[in-house]
Amino acid sequence: MNHRFADRTLSDLALSLPGSVALLHDHRLDFGCGGQRSLREAASEHDLDLQRLISAFDALPADAPAPDWQGAGSAPLIDHILARYHQVHRQQLPALIAQAQRTERAHATHPQCPGGLAEHLTTMQQELEWHMCKEEGVLFPWLRQGIPLTHVQGPIGVMRHEHDEHAQSLLVLAELTDAFTAPADADEDWRQLYAGLETLRRDLVEHIHLENNLLFVGAQQPG
Ligand SMILES: [Fe+2]
Ligand SMILES: [Fe+2]
The missing domain is CATH 1.20.120 (Four Helix Bundle (Hemerythrin (Met), subunit A))
Structure with a gap:
């Protein structure tokens, strides 16, 4: 299954997608030490339904406020x-x-x-x-x-x-x-x-x- 979120890493999602931190926490996915895994790999490792996970990311409001630490020094x-x-x-x-x-x-x-x-x-x-x-x-x-x-x-x-x-x-x-x-x-x-x-x-x-x-x-x- 190809999807814009499936092969992105957890750390990339957490840094760039507003609302994703709470969603990753809710699914007990470790995006700190395990941040280099793709969403697909993490779902497989934790026996989570990738399609449902992707739907949850899709449903995140695009305009949710999020601090941009990538732009900070x-x-x-x-x-x-x-x-x-x-x-x-x-x-x-x-x-x-x-x-x-x-x-x-x-x-x-x-x-x-x-x-x-x-x-x-x-x-x-x-x-x-x-x-x-x-x-x-x-x-x-x-x-x-x-x-x-x-x-x-x-x-x-x-x-x-x-x-x-x-x-x-x-x-x-x-x-x-x-x-x-x-x-x-x-x-x-x-x-x-x-x-x-x-x-x-x-x-x-x-x-x-x-x-x-x-x-x-x-x-x-x-x-
Ligand atoms: Fe530390
Ligand atoms: Fe520290």
Whole structure:
């Protein structure tokens, strides 16, 4: 089946097609670390109906507002990543860890209790913090100074590798939480915890996407 969307990569769709980010999230398609796959490949990998997926992309309103990070320079993109993702992860993770500890304690005997969730989130928090510190302290200042990407391929390779590890951590998170689905008899705190984890998942995929597929490939304007 040939179609204007089928063979475009997920990262290209996310960057250029307004509304596509929400649609990719809704189908749990990772356009951060998995951004170089075509929509056709991703659909096949996740056992999704390609035709239905294409119809959903077709139905997106063409005039939906979307920030054009491809037209921005490195500096505005880095400012955005720091404010919208680094700062937000630092707020959301401690709250989610506390909420996970409460839920694990309150529902320890429930068959769907997410045992080990708080511990996993604590590991994610430590790994993310260390990763973000390296970006903030070393790589981002170099990129702001306009050091050519070809000169910083080593550090970029390390960051990409750590992004892959974050993506793996998100898969474990999905396993621990039945794909972020609280049981029918879950209380409000449990439901809110899983809604917060879903938000963390979406934020982290978008965060990685903007670095892997835009900032680290110099696809935006210099500046
Ligand atoms: Fe980052
Ligand atoms: Fe990163």
